[in-house]
Amino acid sequence: NAGVMQNPRHLVRRRGQEARLRCSPMKGHSHVYWYRQLPEEGLKFMVYLQKENIIDESGMPKERFSAEFPKEGPSILRIQQVVRGDSAAYFCASSPPGGPYQETQYFGPGTRLLVL
Amino acid sequence: AQKVTQAQTEISVVEKEDVTLDCVYETRDTTYYLFWYKQPPSGELVFLIRRNSFDEQNEISGRYSWNFQKSTSSFNFTITASQVVDSAVYFCALEDMDSNYQLIWGAGTKLIIKP
Numbered sequence: 001n002a003g004v005m006q007n008p009r010h011l012v013r014r015r016g017q018e019a020r021l022r023c024s025p026m027k028g029h030s031h032v033y034w035y036r037q038l039p040e041e042g043l044k045f046m047v048y049l050q051k052e053n054i055i056d057e058s059g060m061p062k063e064r065f066s067a068e069f070p071k072e073g074p075s076i077l078r079i080q081q082v083v084r085g086d087s088a089a090y091f092c093a094s095s096p097p098g099g100p101y102q103e104t105q106y107f108g109p110g111t112r113l114l115v116l
Numbered sequence: 117a118q119k120v121t122q123a124q125t126e127i128s129v130v131e132k133e134d135v136t137l138d139c140v141y142e143t144r145d146t147t148y149y150l151f152w153y154k155q156p157p158s159g160e161l162v163f164l165i166r167r168n169s170f171d172e173q174n175e176i177s178g179r180y181s182w183n184f185q186k187s188t189s190s191f192n193f194t195i196t197a198s199q200v201v202d203s204a205v206y207f208c209a210l211e212d213m214d215s216n217y218q219l220i221w222g223a224g225t226k227l228i229i230k231p
Contacts, residue, residue, distance in 0.1 A: 035219070042120075042207055042221035059218065091161060105219065107153070107161035 002027065004094050004108035005074075012114045013082045021077040021111045025094030032075040033105055034067055037089040046090075049075060082115045089113075118143045120210050122222035129198055130230050137193045137225045139208030145169075148212035150191045151219065152182065156204040164206075167191065195227075203229045 005024040013019050025032050031050055035043040045059040049069040060067065064082075069075040079086055089112050093105035119142040129135045141150065152164040165175060167184055175182045179196045195202055205226045209219040 033219075035221075042223045043209075043219070044221070045218035048218070056218070089159065104151075104163060104166045106163060109158075109160040112159070 004029075004092055004106055006090075006092050006108035006111050008111060009109060010112045010114070012116060014116050015083055016081050019079040019082050019086070019113055019115075021079075021090050021092075021113070022074040023077070023092030023094075023108060024074040025092075026106055028096060029094035029106075030097050031095045032069050033093045033095075034075075034077050035091045035093065037091060037110070039088070043091060046077070079113075082113070084115050087113055087115045118210055118212060118214060118220045120208050120220050120222035122206075122208055122225050124225045125223070126226040126228065128228040128230060131200055132197050134194060134196050135198050135227065135229075137195075137206050137208075137227065139191045139193065139222060141189050141191065141208070141210045143189075143210060143212045143214070145212040145214055148210060150184070151207075151209040151211070152191075152193050153207045153209065154204045155207065155224070161207075164193075198227075198229045200229050200231055203227060 004026055007022050011019055033048050034046040036046055037043045047060050047067045048056040051069055052071050064080045066078045089110045091110045092108045095105045121140045124138055148169045150167045154162040154164055165182055172184050172186055181194045183192045205224045207224045208222040211219050
């Protein structure tokens with residue numbers, strides 16, 4: 001059973017470009033979470049999604065950031081018009097249908113975004 | 117509000133020594149979960165343990181052990197006979213009903229095991 005997959009592992013963008021980060025949850029998992037880790041810090045929650053639904057986006061910046069988890073395909077975290085402060089590691093986690101409070105979240109390897 | 121404090125920013129020990137990583141948490145909920153994750157230099161996050169607030173039994177897994185003390189709101193992690201491969205950043209995290217399924221993370225403790 002493959003773990004949580006994230007791609008790309010490393011992404012370099014210039015200021016003003018768009019960044020698209022992809023996350024494929026573990027097989028059988030229907031809950032996806034995105035976290036951001038700034039250098040030398042712990043992770044910060046961004047958004048929690050189920051298939052075709054955003055359940056909690058309280059950690060998402062109000063502008064430029066969006067997330068989706070379509071019926072088919074991976075979850076996408078999209079950052080428009082990136083700025084240097086967006087440089088961070090973005091982690092995706094997934095959990096089984098029991099839900100986040102019943103099940104452990106398993107993390108992907110992360111995408112390291114560098115904005116030049 | 118919920119909070120997780122890992123007061124030790126960095127710990128350095130010589131191989132084979134025992135080392136304890138501290139984690140103190142704050143929550144108003146009576147039902148919550150506590151976690152430890154390991155982040156090796158390669159950057160991925162490795163799940164180590166998930167502990168329910170109603171289960172105060174200490175847990176041992178090989179060289180790893182966890183001491184959950186509700187009275188002091190602590191969930192400390194001990195590595196016995198440390199090895200160089202244990203070198204990593206270790207994160208403690210909290211999940212409770214108020215956090216709406218989010219994991220609240222400590223800042224992490226960087227553990228360096230010297231040969």
